[in-house]
Amino acid sequence: MTRSYRHIRLDVEAGVATLTLNRPERLNSFNVExxxxxxxxxxxxxxxxxxxxxxxxxxxxxxxxxxxLSDRAVAPSDTPRDLGESIDLYYGPLVKALRSLPKPVIGAVNGVAAGAGANIALACDVVIAARSASFIQAFSKIGLMPDSAGTFFLPQLVGPARAMGLALLAEKLPAEQAEAWGLIWRCVDDADFAATVESVARQLASGPTLAYARIKEAIYSAKLNTLSAQLDLERDSQRELGYSADYREGVAAFMAKRAPQFTGK
Known part of the structure; x- marks a missing residue:
């Protein structure tokens, strides 16, 4: 299935949806549409x-x-724009939608991820980057600060010292260094990038979808929860998963020494 849009593509095949940002002439930068x-x-x-x-x-x-930037261009003599509005209306909901999606999200970073693009990538659950890709917190170059949850993600992933350096200096971080720092899951050679993304997507598409949703919820809640609250969340989620068809199938497959056939239920 392919769904038609002007600036993106959505292709769905065998349980894998691929959402491609499709403004290559603008490096897939966002406008309102x-x-x-x-x-x-x-x-x-x-x-x-x-x-x-x-x-x-x-x-x-x-x-x-x-x-x-051409979608909201400003000159020194212009009336200032309310940039907070674009976070409220667009970037905030986008990051929240990716994080709350009850299915795994793979960020397949094929090239430069800059500004909000870098942080949208970090909002994905598993980030795989081509070796030629890079991440740039470019905001300070135009007098801004990281948004799209960059100030939330960066200190958690790489620590406050590296987060501060990335935000203040706006230096390009190569994909290989991003992997070494723990910013992303994996950096792969460009020649292997498409096959690696496809392999991981197929693996997740055939896995226990409900369990994946609860894993996302638990890991993303951990930083904000107390130990007691996190244990309660684990208890409630594990109770739910214990009643699932996928759990019964997983145990049966383990006992029979065969590959499980998960249905996502």
Whole structure:
């Protein structure tokens, strides 16, 4: 299934939805229309029970350059723009939608991920980057601070010292270094990038989708929960999963020494 949009593509095959940001001439930077299309596509993926994993990637040589500045261009003599409004209306809901999607999200970073584009990648559950890709917190170069939850993700993933350096200096972080620092899951050679993303997507698409949803919820709640609250969350989620068809299938497959055939229920 392919769903038609102007600035993105949504292709679904064998349980894998691939959402491609498709403004390569602008390094897939966001304008309002692309935000609206992505929001619609994420709703489609969320509501489609047959879709069990989402791959988010970019067309051409970049993953996403963040905000298209020509979409809200300002000059020194212009009336200031309310940039907080774009976070409320677009970037905040996008990050929340990726994090709350009850299915795994693979960020397939095929090229540069800059500004909000870098942090949208970090909002994904598993980030795989081509070796030629890079991550840039470019905000300070134009007098801004990281948004799209960059100030939330970066200290958690790489610690406050590295987060501060990335945000203040706006230096390019190569994918290989991003992996070494724990910012992303894996950096792979460009020649192996597409096959690696496909392999991980297929693995997740055939896995226990409900368990994946509860894993996401628990890991993303851990930083904010007390130990007691986290134990309660684990108890409640494990109780739910213990009643699932996938748990029964997983145990039966283990006992029979065969591969499980999960249905995601």
């Amino acid at each position: 692309m935000h609206e299309e992505v929001a619609d596509a994420l709703a489609v993926v969320r509501d489609d029970d047959a879709t069990r994993v989402l791959v988010l990637t970019g067309a051409g040589r970049g993953f996403c350059a963040g905000q298209d």
